[in-house]
Amino acid sequence: MLVLSRKKGESIIIQDHIEIKVLAVEGDTIKLGLVAPKHVDIFRKEIYLEIQEANRESASANPNGLAALLGQLKDIGTE
Template sequence: MLALTRKVGERIVIGDNIVVTVASIKGDNIRITIEAPKEIKIFRGEIYDAIAAENKQAVVPNIISELDRLKAWQIKK
């Protein structure tokens, strides 16, 4: 992890094509801008966590049904 101190207008460059700029600071809030290619997905942390949890939950029932099918196939043999 890298921790940096930046002032308004200062940038952080990630790779060759992502630029994060501090746009404004008001009290405890910091507004940033992110310039990146459209094919790179950018999510707020809480949204990303919710998507990951939903994806993980969606996989579990499929795994169980696959196991049930395998068990049924093994019994028929």
């Protein structure tokens, strides 16, 4: 892990396209501003982990669901 110190108003640049700027420091809270290309997804870690868990649950909930759905679509197409 790279650890950097920054003060209010200072930035970090990642690979020419992503800028992380310290906007404010208020007690234990730091406000960051992020500038990145639109195709880069940015999530708070707790939200990212929730999304990953929901994806795992969806993938394992009904492994035959897609096959059944495709079968229904095939039946509709032959009517």
